[in-house]
Amino acid sequence: MAADSASLSPESLSAVADSELDTLFSSFAGRPAVLLAVSGGPDSTALLHLAVRWRARYPGGPRLFAATVDHGLRPAAAEEAADVARLAAQLKVPHRTLRWQGEKPDRGLQEAAREARYKLLAAEARRVGAPVLALAHTRDDQAETVLFRMARGSGLAGLAGMSAETARSGLTLLRPFLDLPKARLVATLDAAGIAYASDPSNVDARFARPRLRVLAPALEREGLDARGLARLARRLARADSALEAVTDRVEAELVTVEKSHAAIAAAPFAALPEEIALRLLGRCVAAQGREGPVELAKLEVLLAALLAALALPAAPFRRTLAGASVTVRRGRVLVSTAPPRRPIGTIATNSSAQKAPVLGKTGPRT
């Protein structure tokens, strides 16, 4: 959230002290190399500055690299990337500017830019031999993510927000500032006399996140502040991981994966707490359907229909969802790959279903 909407408590205004660095960067320790994603905005400029300050205390610490993505969407972006390059050179951190060359869609531009940015950064991490990519999301970003997902009707996994550490296609994403207010990063840069850019898309009312950001001061006055929302995310993340662990066990007990399908023992499945049954069914549908994340609301409808059918003796049942077919046969729920829905020659689009709320291990949290 923008600095002007952040809380004005003394905690949120103080610069980050050296004594805080070990805790902040504990996830960097023991890594051979870290690529810092630096846009040139305040948060990631502070990531560069503070990571270097932390690293200076540990001669054998990870090698630091930095990269900036120029999406080619704003004329000022090239100059901002050059500013980051200059700062990185001063700090003796090898830096590269990566350019998004691909097609720029009219719709879903932010999403496409984010996807392209991640791919470019992941490739750069591989190039420099860094198994870790560090992002500068703050507590304010976490709060905004929770609000954004609430508005989209996300389930528990989505409301748990971003993780401080995520594994993604062979790369570890670290977010060392997830508990830190943005205003403290701004105060840190001001205290160190380091300039930073401000991104106009952060206030562009065409995008949902900036619109939510405008609401932040009013929500804060009602007690719905970044600290509280981030705390909620942490608590929900804890509950979500407990539920995932229980689902792991139940899956091991009730699911058999056979050549053409996954089979779930129907009677114990029907007796499960609904949330666990939902997660288990979601995992089977995602694994057999292979269409990516399963939309939570559709999964809920499927589960309700399935439980209703299981309550009746020998009721026929066949439904499809996300490329998986679900049937009931001889006391087992069978989940298999559904025959293709579209006639040959039809091009599958990246449908909105993929952007709707999804559940736990069935795909990325939204």
Ligand SMILES: Nc1ncnc2c1ncn2[C@@H]1O[C@H](COP(=O)(O)OP(=O)(O)OP(=O)(O)O)[C@@H](O)[C@H]1O
């Ligand atoms: N142009 C860029 N070049 C390098 N890193 C970037 C760039 N833009 C964003 N980042 C990195 O990603 C972090 C999050 O940025 P921001 O909040 O603007 O993106 P977002 O699209 O909202 O993020 P997310 O992809 O997690 O939703 C930044 O703190 C920074 O570390």
